Amino acid sequence: MKKITAIVLVLSLLSVACERRIRYEQFEPEKLFSLQELYQLKTYRSLEEALESPDSVYKLLIFNQNLESVPPKLFKFRYLNVLELTRNDLTSLPQYIGDMLYLQDLYLGFNNFSKVPDVIYRLPNLKRLIIENNKLSVIPTELMEMQSLEELHLSHNNLREIPERLYGMRNLKVLKIDNNQISEISPGIADLKNLEILYISYNQIKSLPYEITDLQKLRSIYLRGNEIPREMIDSLRVLMPKTKILLD
Numbered sequence: 001m002k003k004i005t006a007i008v009l010v011l012s013l014l015s016v017a018c019e020r021r022i023r024y025e026q027f028e029p030e031k032l033f034s035l036q037e038l039y040q041l042k043t044y045r046s047l048e049e050a051l052e053s054p055d056s057v058y059k060l061l062i063f064n065q066n067l068e069s070v071p072p073k074l075f076k077f078r079y080l081n082v083l084e085l086t087r088n089d090l091t092s093l094p095q096y097i098g099d100m101l102y103l104q105d106l107y108l109g110f111n112n113f114s115k116v117p118d119v120i121y122r123l124p125n126l127k128r129l130i131i132e133n134n135k136l137s138v139i140p141t142e143l144m145e146m147q148s149l150e151e152l153h154l155s156h157n158n159l160r161e162i163p164e165r166l167y168g169m170r171n172l173k174v175l176k177i178d179n180n181q182i183s184e185i186s187p188g189i190a191d192l193k194n195l196e197i198l199y200i201s202y203n204q205i206k207s208l209p210y211e212i213t214d215l216q217k218l219r220s221i222y223l224r225g226n227e228i229p230r231e232m233i234d235s236l237r238v239l240m241p242k243t244k245i246l247l248d
Contacts, residue, residue: 020075022099031079032102032125033058038081047071055079058102063087070094078102086110086130098122109133109153116143124148132156132176139163147171155179155199167191178202178222187211201225207232213239220244 033041043059044050050057054076062071064087074083075096083100084107091112097103098119105128106120113134120129121142129143132155139154144165151174159180167188175192176199183204189195190211195218202225212218218240223233224247237245 020072020094020096022075022078022096024078024101027101028079031058031081032104033081038104041081043082047073051076058082060084061086070097075099081105083107093117093119095119101125104128106130116140118142121146127151129153139166141165144169150174150194152176162186164188170194173197173217175199178225185209185212190214193217196220198222208236212236215243218243220246222246224248 038059041058043061044057045061045063047062050060051073055078057077058079059082060077060080061084063084067085067088067090070085070090070093075094078100079102080100081102082105083103086107087110089112090108091114097117098121100123102125103123104125106123106126108131110133113131113136115136116131120126126146126148128151129149130153132153134157136154136157136159139159139162141163144163147169148171149169150171152169152172153174153176155176156179159177159182162177162182162185164186167186168191170191171194172192173194174197175195178199178201180203182200183206185200185205185208187209189209192215195215197220198218199222201222205226205228207228213236219242221243223245233245233247
């Protein structure tokens with residue numbers, strides 16, 4: 001039995017050691033595109049076509065393919081800025097995804113993730129993470145320490161609370177936590193000074209803290225499907241005239 005255990009351990013270590021890694025000679029800032037530039041670049045929807053010139057691929061969509069694992073050849077796309085793996089059957093990501101220095105947008109919606117993959121925490125330039133319609137029950141500390149994030153989409157999961165640490169994500173502009181089981185918004189939300197859009201519809205929220213009125217950049221709050229008194233909503237509309245408070 002001990003010999004079998006030792007063999008399994010050795011094979012496991014060899015497997016980790018042999019995992020693909022993406023190697024860079026240097027960081028090339030011109031390969032990190034702005035949002036406007038990305039709109040103008042070609043979007044590849046065929047893995048086969050993209051593999052014909054992998055170093056020229058910046059936007060790759062592998063959508064609705066019923067994948068249970070990420071295609072191994074994905075490591076060839078060193079300069080990906082946008083990667084969409086929406087509507088598959090993924091539960092994990094390979095280690096080399098964490099090596100993608102240029103990755104800014106990662107779409108993982110409609111998969112089977114029960115936790116946020118650890119490799120995501122290594123992405124230094126990630127701005128938008130969409131991991132809605134999965135099976136997340138907690139927001140991990142490591143994710144909340146990613147100060148590069150500007151958009152965090154966690155809708156349609158199994159979240160019951162917003163950890164106080166999340167309010168330290170000072171660069172967040174969009175936070176989507178609708179369709180969960182959240183019952184409370186802390187006064188700490190006032191620390192999200194750059195927040196522009198907040199989705200908290202279809203939770204179990206019965207009131208909002210007065211401190212939410214400190215969010216001067218907030219353009220829209222989506223509140224439908226909660227138990228917030230109408231009087232409170234009317235008061236917020238008076239106190240926040242520049243913010244759309246939406247019940248639709």
